Amino acid sequence: MLRDKADRAGDMVVFVAVAEAGSLSGAARRLGLTPSAVSRVVARIEARLGVQLLVRTTRTLRLTAEGETYGRAARRILADLDETETALSDRGCPRGRVRVSAATAHGRLVIVPLLGAFVARHPGIVVEIDLSDEIADVLGGRADIGIRFGPLADSPLTARRLGETGRTVVAAPAYLARAGTPRRPADLADHNCLDFTFRRSEPGWPFREAERDVILPVRGTIAANNGETLVQLALGGVGITRVGTFHVADDLAAGRLVPLLEPFNPQDREAIHAVFVGGPAMPARVRVLVDFLAERMRGG
Structure with a gap:
């Protein structure tokens, strides 16, 4: 029984070759075997399964319905085996x-x-x-x-x-010099807040104040569907925005933007x-x- 299982992959290779070549002799030439050896493999598979897989005459060879089913399954199994071996063999030098x-x-x-x-x-x-x-x-x-x-x-x-990434409220020094710096979230009511256009489950900007989370509605003259546009507007001194920290890390480090209301940042990640x-x-x-x-x- 163990030997039979070990031979199955090889049997499948032979059967698929027969199905693709359309003859025992054609499969034999492709595999470097004798036609009698190929015939013995097919007979072994049929004996193991108890069904006829091929109908052979002196001139033609065709697959039975069971042969078509076995051939499809054999191709799939051999393809999976090839893919698995390729994935394992290239671990030393993936390409x-x-x-x-x-x-x-x-x-x-x-x-x-x-x-x-x-x-x-x-x-x-x-x-x-x-x-x-x-x-x-x-x-x-x-x-x-x-x-x-x-x-x-x-x-x-x-x-x-x-x-993971967090979010930060930012503005350019030029904007803050002109409009003032908000000290508490409620101060944003007097500022031009640049927000995203897409809908959220809770519209507004979240803050944590007096040990509770609040969602503060904001208003502004421009909204955008992406963070890069909002950052560009903030850099231009147009207003205040709240974006992913990765958007503004370099600008914060260079002083082109200033973080705002950090004591009230809810640290949502x-x-x-x-x-x-x-x-x-x-x-x-x-x-x-x-x-x-x-x-x-x-x-x-």
């Missing part, structure tokens, strides 16, 4: 192409600056980076890795936490995940890139 989908701003500011170091470490891998605020269909094969913010929807995809098709056949090239991003983005 191939990896497609990454990321949000425009986060990709440009966080992901792209890391890629040079990654390909230097793994010269056999080619990275394709697609920056878009549309969510790519990873399960459907549109990307190998997708970068996602916030809670994840139920999915058969595997998720790996890369880090948004998780960042990489999602991908996992499992034992996961290509090493995908695994090492996910590992690299988790290593470099941890604590972001």
